[in-house]
Amino acid sequence: MPDFAAALTSRTLVLDGGLSNQLASQGHDLSDALWSARLLRDDPAAIVRAHLAYFMAGASVAITASYQATREGFERFGIGERETAVLLARSVALAREAAERAAALGVTRPLFVAASVGPYGAMLADGSEYRGRYGLSVAALAGFHRWRMEVLAAAEPDVLAIETIPDADEAQALVAIVADLGTPAWLTYSAAGTATRAGQPLTEAFALVEGVGSIVGTGVNCCVPRDADRAVALAAATGKPVVVYPNSGEDWDAETRSWRGAATFTPERVAGWRAAGARLVGGCCRVGPDQIRLIADAVGDLDPPPPAPPEEPGTPPGKD
Numbered sequence: 001m002p003d004f005a006a007a008l009t010s011r012t013l014v015l016d017g018g019l020s021n022q023l024a025s026q027g028h029d030l031s032d033a034l035w036s037a038r039l040l041r042d043d044p045a046a047i048v049r050a051h052l053a054y055f056m057a058g059a060s061v062a063i064t065a066s067y068q069a070t071r072e073g074f075e076r077f078g079i080g081e082r083e084t085a086v087l088l089a090r091s092v093a094l095a096r097e098a099a100e101r102a103a104a105l106g107v108t109r110p111l112f113v114a115a116s117v118g119p120y121g122a123m124l125a126d127g128s129e130y131r132g133r134y135g136l137s138v139a140a141l142a143g144f145h146r147w148r149m150e151v152l153a154a155a156e157p158d159v160l161a162i163e164t165i166p167d168a169d170e171a172q173a174l175v176a177i178v179a180d181l182g183t184p185a186w187l188t189y190s191a192a193g194t195a196t197r198a199g200q201p202l203t204e205a206f207a208l209v210e211g212v213g214s215i216v217g218t219g220v221n222c223c224v225p226r227d228a229d230r231a232v233a234l235a236a237a238t239g240k241p242v243v244v245y246p247n248s249g250e251d252w253d254a255e256t257r258s259w260r261g262a263a264t265f266t267p268e269r270v271a272g273w274r275a276a277g278a279r280l281v282g283g284c285c286r287v288g289p290d291q292i293r294l295i296a297d298a299v300g301d302l303d304p305p306p307p308a309p310p311e312e313p314g315t316p317p318g319k320d
Contacts, residue, residue, distance in 0.1 A: 002110040004158040005184050005216040007060075008241045008279045013112070014296045015061045015245050015282025016054035022288055023050050033125035034077060037069040040087040041079070044094055051098030057289035058296025059282065060109055062098060063161050064091035067118035070148055073125070085151050091115065092155035114186075115157035117174070119165050120144055127255075130190060132167030132198030142173035149174075153183040160185035164222045164284075166197035168205040178214045186217035186243045186280065191227050194234065202234045210238050219243035222284040225264050229272060236277030244278045248286030267294035274299070 007013060020036045026046055030036055039046050051062040066088055074084045092115055099111040120141055121129030128134065134141075152160060160178065162185050165171050171187060178185045189205055190197050196205050202220075209215040219242045220231040228246040235242045249264030263286065270281055281299065283291055 002112070004112050007110060007112070008216065012274055012278070012299045013060045013280050014058055014292065014299055015114075015243075015280055016051070016059040016063055017245075017283040017287035017289065017292045018247070018285045019047075019050055019063065019065055019067075021286050022053055023047070025288065026050065033068075034073060035068045035125070036065045037067070037073070037087070037091075038077075040065055040069060040090055040094075041083075044090060047091075047094045048098045048101070051095050052101050053289045054292055055098060055102035055107060055111060056105065057293040059292050061112045061114050061159075061280065061282070062095040063114045063163070064095050064116050064152075064157070066091040066148075066152060067116040067163070068122050068125070070123045070144075072144075073123045088148060088151045089155040092152065092157045095157075112158040114159045114161035115152040115155065117145065117149055117152065117160055117162045117185075119167075119170055119190075121166065122164070129164055129166055130197050132170065132196065134167070134170075138169050138173045141170050142177060145174055146177050149177050149181060153181045157183070159183070159216065162187040164188070164190045166190050168196055168198065168200040168208060171205060171208050175208055175212055175215060179212060181214070184214055184216045186219070187215055188219050188221040188243050188245070189231075191220045191223045191231050193227060194230055202231055203237070206235050206238050209240065215240065217241040217243045217280055219278070219280075221245045222247050224249050225266070225269055229269065232273050232276040232278050241279035242273070242277040243280040244273050245280070245282040245284050245287075247284040250286055265291060267291065267298045270295055270298040 020030050023036055047065050069088055071081055071084050095113040119129045162174050194202050206218055209218045218240050219235040220228050223246050225246045228244050232242050232244055251261045
């Protein structure tokens with residue numbers, strides 16, 4: 001199996017887009033508090049189809065449907081710890097299945113599975129993942145995250161996607177857990193300007209991952225594209241590959257659970273991100289397969305082609 005961290009050193013990898021908007025486009029109602037995680041139990045085949053759509057559009061990395069999957073969140077819907085563990089492991093297996101289907105359909109590039117670890121606020125389902133400052137200690141946040149991360153790591157994803165983190169305190173708890181797991185991870189913040197959503201300077205927030213070998217990338221996601229533009233150079237100062245996957249640029253209204261405004265996400269931004277150090281690029285909410293296809297095309301134009309295989313001795317140039 002290809003090594004994810006090693007792949008970052010050779011080429012820019014394209015991430016997928018928003019899983020929830022692809023599931024919605026397939027006709028699923030995701031309006032309850034479990035969001036896309038509900039389909040891990042109710043319609044796992046739909047999740048495979050969504051991942052496959054992104055692989056076929058040019059993504060090399062699928063982020064699993066575990067962002068909102070937690071013991072506490074599932075418990076409110078009558079799902080116990082044992083079944084929650086099964087559903088978390090299933091999220092990784094479904095992405096693997098999609099990768100196998102993509103390969104059967106002719107995709108030859110290496111395909112990777114990133115197990116999503118969303119913030120504490122995602123479980124609350126009240127928009128607090130865009131605010132942070134939950135009133136919990138670092139130790140309490142570590143207690144919330146550890147079991148889920150251990151279950152996901154045991155399912156053997158290629159990498160953990162610790163994403164949409166609004167608060168450096170929560171990041172501190174998560175980084176400590178990753179160091180114990182033996183599974184590589186990236187950590188991305190949800191940013192506003194040049195600060196986390198909780199208001200800490202991104203320079204300080206990114207510094208938490210410096211020297212942590214198990215964190216193989218850092219950056220931002222689920223922010224507006226202009227804030228991603230500013231954050232990439234700040235993340236690159238860590239010396240780690242930069243991860244960037246903003247949302248469409250529309251505004252999320254947590255009270256009405258709807259999007260407002262116009263999209264500002266364009267694939268033309270990829271060249272600037274890559275020049276500043278980005279090695280994982282994609283999209284988050286409201287970015288679908290069509291946009292990921294354009295990103296994949298842009299990345300293909302920027303990256304040098306892979307070296308040609310050596311010719312067999314005695315074979316004339318240009319001959320089969």
